[in-house]
Amino acid sequence: MIEISRLAKKFKIENPKKLSEQEKQDPRLSGKFFKSVEDVSLSCAAGEVLGLLGPNGAGKTTTLRMLSTALKPEAGSITINGVDVLKNPVVARQKIGFLSGATGLYGRLTGRENIAYFGQLHQMTKTQIDDRIAELADLLDLHSFLDRRCENFSTGMKQKTAIARAVVHKPEVVILDEPTTGLDIMASQTVLNFIRGLKSQGVPVIFSTHHLDEVAELCDRVTVINHGRTQFNDDIAAFRALAPGSLNSAFLAALEQGV
Amino acid sequence: MWLVFLKEIKELLRDRKTLFFMIALPILVFPAIFGVVTYVSSKAIQKAESEILDYAIVGAEYAPDLVARIAESEEFNLVTAPQNTDIKQWVKEENADFVLVIPENFSNDVLANGQISLTLYLNDSGLNLVQRRLNEIVDAIEEENQQSAFSTLGLNETQQVALIDPVLVEKVNVADQRENWGEKIGGFIPYLVFMLCLQGAMIPATDLGAGEKERGTLETLLISPIARHKLVLGKFMAIALAGVTSAMVTVGSMAIWGIVLSQGMAIELVADFMGSISGMDFLLIFFMLIPVVAIFASVLLSLSIYARSFKEAQGYMTPLVMFTIVPVIMAMLPGVELKGGWAWVPLTNVALAIKELIKGTMDYVQLIAIFGSTALIAGALIAFSVYWFNQEKVLFR
Numbered sequence: 001m002i003e004i005s006r007l008a009k010k011f012k013i014e015n016p017k018k019l020s021e022q023e024k025q026d027p028r029l030s031g032k033f034f035k036s037v038e039d040v041s042l043s044c045a046a047g048e049v050l051g052l053l054g055p056n057g058a059g060k061t062t063t064l065r066m067l068s069t070a071l072k073p074e075a076g077s078i079t080i081n082g083v084d085v086l087k088n089p090v091v092a093r094q095k096i097g098f099l100s101g102a103t104g105l106y107g108r109l110t111g112r113e114n115i116a117y118f119g120q121l122h123q124m125t126k127t128q129i130d131d132r133i134a135e136l137a138d139l140l141d142l143h144s145f146l147d148r149r150c151e152n153f154s155t156g157m158k159q160k161t162a163i164a165r166a167v168v169h170k171p172e173v174v175i176l177d178e179p180t181t182g183l184d185i186m187a188s189q190t191v192l193n194f195i196r197g198l199k200s201q202g203v204p205v206i207f208s209t210h211h212l213d214e215v216a217e218l219c220d221r222v223t224v225i226n227h228g229r230t231q232f233n234d235d236i237a238a239f240r241a242l243a244p245g246s247l248n249s250a251f252l253a254a255l256e257q258g259v
Numbered sequence: 260m261w262l263v264f265l266k267e268i269k270e271l272l273r274d275r276k277t278l279f280f281m282i283a284l285p286i287l288v289f290p291a292i293f294g295v296v297t298y299v300s301s302k303a304i305q306k307a308e309s310e311i312l313d314y315a316i317v318g319a320e321y322a323p324d325l326v327a328r329i330a331e332s333e334e335f336n337l338v339t340a341p342q343n344t345d346i347k348q349w350v351k352e353e354n355a356d357f358v359l360v361i362p363e364n365f366s367n368d369v370l371a372n373g374q375i376s377l378t379l380y381l382n383d384s385g386l387n388l389v390q391r392r393l394n395e396i397v398d399a400i401e402e403e404n405q406q407s408a409f410s411t412l413g414l415n416e417t418q419q420v421a422l423i424d425p426v427l428v429e430k431v432n433v434a435d436q437r438e439n440w441g442e443k444i445g446g447f448i449p450y451l452v453f454m455l456c457l458q459g460a461m462i463p464a465t466d467l468g469a470g471e472k473e474r475g476t477l478e479t480l481l482i483s484p485i486a487r488h489k490l491v492l493g494k495f496m497a498i499a500l501a502g503v504t505s506a507m508v509t510v511g512s513m514a515i516w517g518i519v520l521s522q523g524m525a526i527e528l529v530a531d532f533m534g535s536i537s538g539m540d541f542l543l544i545f546f547m548l549i550p551v552v553a554i555f556a557s558v559l560l561s562l563s564i565y566a567r568s569f570k571e572a573q574g575y576m577t578p579l580v581m582f583t584i585v586p587v588i589m590a591m592l593p594g595v596e597l598k599g600g601w602a603w604v605p606l607t608n609v610a611l612a613i614k615e616l617i618k619g620t621m622d623y624v625q626l627i628a629i630f631g632s633t634a635l636i637a638g639a640l641i642a643f644s645v646y647w648f649n650q651e652k653v654l655f656r
Contacts, residue, residue, distance in 0.1 A: 012652070065478070068478075068482045069482055070478055070481050070654075070655075071651055072651065093482055093483065093484040094484045096482070098479070098482055099479075100475065100478040102475040103475050103479055105474070105476065106266075106270055106476060107474065108270045108273040108274055109266075109269070109270060109273075113269075117262075117266050118483055120262050121262065121263075121483040121484065121485050165479070166479070
């Protein structure tokens with residue numbers, strides 16, 4: 001169970017004069033600060049998949065980064081299965097499997113070494129790591145390239161390895177920032193199947209995406225963020241009900257709700 | 260911490276480019292440079308030695324003896340200068356290697372005619388042996404003339420010697436061989452080692468900080484359940500090790516190839532000099548380097564993690580080299596000694612201490628103070644790296 005309530009985060013702008021006219025139009029700009037996230041709340045229970053939607057620059061990545069403990073929020077609270085993430089970031093990190101949007105791998109290590117390194121950082125034993133890698137290799141179809149150096153991997157191979165790395169320690173919750181962006185159909189299907197697998201194990205999954213068909217296929221809940229604020233936060237049925245017939249229209253309707 | 264360290268080292272070892280610059284380059288390039296320089300210069304000397312020099316003489320009739328001796332030599336070849344020509348211009352146009360002008364008053368009787376001056380026209384800008392070869396002949400005549408003058412005057416041998424050099428200054432150097440050479444090369448060694456450490460640490464430092472950001476691995480690493488200071492220390496140690504290894508490999512390679520190539524030449528001198536420095540002093544030199552390398556590694560890591568990309572990191576590191584060169588060059592300047600204010604200038608004091616250790620004139624109590632203050636700076640900089648690694652504005656720029 002993940003609960004985020006009234007999260008806020010602002011960034012200091014080093015040189016406000018350098019901003020373009022368009023950037024100055026953003027309502028989140030106030031003085032020397034840019035309020036990337038102003039008020040975001042969402043929750044995702046065990047066995048649920050939550051789709052995080054929003055236009056580019058809406059604050060999705062910042063929200064997920066705060067959830068993953070990489071950034072510290074100014075206000076609000078995050079709890080994962082009862083653990084306060086902000087008070088116990090190190091404990092929380094063991095519970096979270098996080099795939100960042102622009103994630104990369106260590107090119108000079110093999111896929112297996114990349115995954116194992118993070119297993120070791122999670123203080124797993126060698127046998128645990130080996131077993132887990134074997135298991136993940138089956139799930140994510142990694143066998144053909146697991147022992148090659150990552151520098152020559154295709155985008156799909158990289159993303160699948162990165163996902164395996166993110167969940168090597170069997171996290172209690174999984175957060176994926178645009179996991180299917182840039183992938184071909186087969187690779188994204190593998191990723192979606194993997195999410196479905198997590199769901200069947202009762203692991204809550206939050207993932208951000210721009211593909212509404214993925215939302216339709218997988219999600220139990222939908223949260224729409226715009227200009228750093230939650231515009232919609234309910235189950236998929238309520239989301240569909242916003243504009244019957246088309247998820248695209250539903251999404252646009254959700255954006256308009258808040259205006 | 261060791262986990263991070265080992266992984267970074269593993270990655271560095273797999274990076275052929277870094278390895279090439281750190282190890283292969285110093286091992287192969289130094290002997291290659293030595294070899295080429297030695298070969299070219301020995302060729303040039305050989306050519307100059309075997310060359311037959313063209314010459315012309317003006318006023319040959321005044322010194323038939325001298326002219327005959329020059330003509331006898333197989334190293335010279337007589338050419339005739341045209342009458343009434345500008346000698347300077349003629350030599351400049353490479354019509355002859357030199358022209359010797361003998362004055363009218365040339366005579367072998369020193370007592371009657373006094374000092375004779377011959378004028379030698381030559382292009383002295385390049386390597387040539389004109390003067391040396393000519394001096395061999397002129398010196399012989401000089402000595403004969405001296406002897407005949409001495410016998411005319413009836414001087415005994417003691418008087419002859421005294422007349423040639425009436426007052427002699429005899430130098431007694433109280434500095435032993437070690438101090439003597441230590442003063443000459445002792446300033447250069449810390450300069451070399453410091454720069455090599457810095458250069459050697461630079462490529463891995465770029466990779467470990469800015470590289471993580473550029474490849475997008477940093478965020479994942481930051482949210483792994485490892486305390487931030489362990490992460491920083493692991494990276495820091497990998498950079499420091501790379502710096503030290505690179506410096507040691509280079510210095511070692513220079514020492515070995517220097518000995519191999521200078522075989523027979525100054526080898527005994529080098530061996531004596533090295534032998535006079537005790538193992539303890541070598542160990543102390545190495546100890547003094549530890550806080551210095553720590554300073555370099557922590558500064559490099561801080562710069563690297565602040566940068567958004569490799570390119571930016573390299574941009575920050577280039578001025579660092581200049582900043583480091585200044586205090587080390589200070590230690591090489593004559594007159595700068597480990598006294599007063601200089602003992603408190605960071606890096607300069609370590610460079611001076613290393614010089615003193617090489618010379619064998621180190622005050623060991625002072626060494627503790629220098630080590631302590633440098634270690635303190637290093638500790639503060641490492642603490643800063645850890646603080647820096649906790650700043651969102653640094654990590655997510």
